[in-house]
Amino acid sequence: MTGGFFAILDDIAALLDDTAVMSKVAAKKVGGVLGDDLAVNAEQASGHASARELPVLWAITKGSFRNKAIILPIAFLLSAFAPWAIVPILMLGAAYLSYEGAEKVLEYLRPGHHGEEQKGAVDEAVKIKSAIRTDFILSIEIIVIALGVVAGEALTTQILVVTLIALLATVGVYGIVALMVRMDDMGFALVGFSQTSTGTKAAVLKRSGLLLVQAMPKLIKALGYIGTVAMLLVGGGIFVHHLEWLHHALAFMPFVLPELVSGLAAGMLLVALVLLWERLTQRN
Template identity: 55%
Template sequence: MASGFFAVLDDIAVLLDDVAMMSKVAAKKTAGILGDDLAVNAEKASGFASTRELPVLWAITKGSLLNKLIILPIAFLLSAFFPVAIKVILILGGIYLAFEGTEKIYEWIFPHPKHEDLSKVENENDILVLENSRVKAAIVTDFILSVEIVIIAMSTVVAKPISTQIIVVSTIAILATVGVYGIVALIVRMDEAGFYLIKHSKKEKSFKQKLGNILVQALPIVIKALAIIGTIALLLVSGGIFLHNIDWFHHFLPTLPNLLREFIVGILVGFASVILFKLFLKVRSLFKSK
């Protein structure tokens, strides 16, 4: 009886050790997408009145949790009964990430007007409409990024028992949501913390006042920096997906460092996908005009 009990404990210890190790691997592989997720949601949740920033962020967080609840069971079923789909979805997601990263670069080079017309925001109802549109857009983007996070995490444990897969992937999904939106909450409240320090500083040019000014001035810089870092991360993650899952890319530019190879492959695939998408839009507009 005692030996059986200790054998069970030993099995649990082995499982937990395996889960911890695989969770670290999965976390490293999904870190790039989390960077973009962070940048997107910091941008979506900022720009509102201070009293509305956290409610908007909470609404996006709830949508993100719902996304994970939808995606996780589907991912586990595919892994159990149709594992080849994991690789297919991974590559398709890689194309999307490359497209999104390259399109951001394209927009920086050839800027175009934003869809939101803030001049029409005149009353409380308009503000709520704008909030809802941003929340919906953020949740849709989060759904796509969540699919990639789950699939990339799944790809690291696809050969493991289903119990390990469920624990590891669910852990990564929860940490991704809590971690990303917790950091976003801190970022969007930077200016408020800065104003608080400035208001409560007793002396002119005191440490509190200087720190408050830094926090206020840093917020737009941090959001812009996150956008740049997120774009680079998208291209690196997508390039890594192609290098590790498509045989032809295994021998592409083998003398270069892996990080540079991933970036080049990501931007090449992204550039090709952006061109094809633009051509598709032009062809569709020609057919509509006839």
Template identity: 50%
Template sequence: MAGASLLTLLDDISVILDDVSVMTKVAAKKTAGVLGDDLALNAEQVTGVRAERELPVVWAVAKGSFINKLILVPAALLISTVYPPLVTFLLMCGGLFLSYEGAEKIVHKFWPHILPHDEEQEARRKANADDSVDMVAFEKQKIKGAIRTDFILSAEIIVIALSAAAGATLLEKSLVLSIIAVAITVGVYGLVAGIVKMDDAGLYLRQQSGSFKQKVGDLLLSTAPKLMKFLSIAGTLAMFLVGGGILVHGIDFLHHGVEDLAHLTGIFESVTTMLLNAVVGLIVGLVVLFIMTMIGKWRGKDDGQAAH
């Protein structure tokens, strides 16, 4: 009897692990777009930090990201258990946020005069040019800002992963979210550390003897800025694909409309669906950006009038 019970237990564990594996793969696929943006954003956050401080800053943000996940995973599990509809609401909020942030990046790139002046970027530029600035204190501010941004993106990733495990048991959800949380944190910040040190590695190899090493060094030096640019573009596109996809799936008439239009394209249905999701994300993001910009201007006017 004991042997039979043990075999039954092992079989149950095997089934659970198989289910968790499948759900984790689905969750990883759904969160891939957000991960691209997370990677690009965190690599960009380190830009401007002095070379010898890049890895310590990445490590500090990574530790903050782990703490974020320790807060978010139990909170997501609690919400899904106590009031599951709230997960859908949070998912839609995340879709709006991603679309808004993507639209902000595009407008800032092509029509920067429309948006308010970026005081943080200006402060970063001045701090790097001024030797009298306490860079340790400045780094701490950057780290805090990066951890806050990571919290928002991590929340979106956790909620998307949770939606992929809908209908699963609490144990299976816990395992899926824990695996995703650890994997994305290690993966993202490991890649960020590698990306920010590419130019240093290239410079080191460029100074070595031997034509092969020098050629590899030249390749790394020329690739690093191109990779950063590619990640920035890919991350922005991912915002619209993921954000728009979330909104489309959460709004019935949009979902059916996109399905009907995509179905007309035949073999290109899946590509058309992605493009339509991106278009929805772009349009919604621009609308939200317009509203937020107007609110910001009205507040500025009110503050100015109050000061007088």
């Protein structure tokens, strides 16, 4: 009986060891999407009144956990019984991200954009819903990539690795976003500490605090552009990686241009189709 107990412990240790190894591989694979996820969600969570930033971020984080709870079991079932359905689902997600990205590009180009942007920032409920929808698509991409890494492993290993990556993605991304959106508060705190210090220490604290406070609005503005580009890159990347003819057609483009061009072109086409549909329905 003792031997059986230690055999079980050995099996558990081996499983955990396999999980750790495969998790490292999967984390490297999803690293690019996590970077885009961070940029998109930082932009979505910013732009609110200081007192509302963390509550808004927490609402989005809870939505992200719900997204993972919905996607994970469906992903495992599809992987086991209908793997052919995964790519079409990814394509639909890519279309949504490309559409959202293209809409933002058109907003940036439209005259009077800045005033409308401030007005839109007030409606946090709309922004939370939009952020959770975007997180849903990015979560699908992260989970599918992680699932692809462990596709040949035992089901238990697949569940442990993919679930771990999904949870780390949410905790890591939104933890970093929380630090970013409260950067100005950290700056004011440093300035406050400088008033109770003297000499070089006081000067360094004050200078560092003011730097954080001054950098905050610039960072928020930059995140808006970075988040838009990130959505186009993720959406276009799905098209390029799963449509062989598109991959070959854009092979001459360097760096990330194939993904960016694909995402922007698809997004603009979808925006045009939506506008055409709205005009046709209004006439009727």
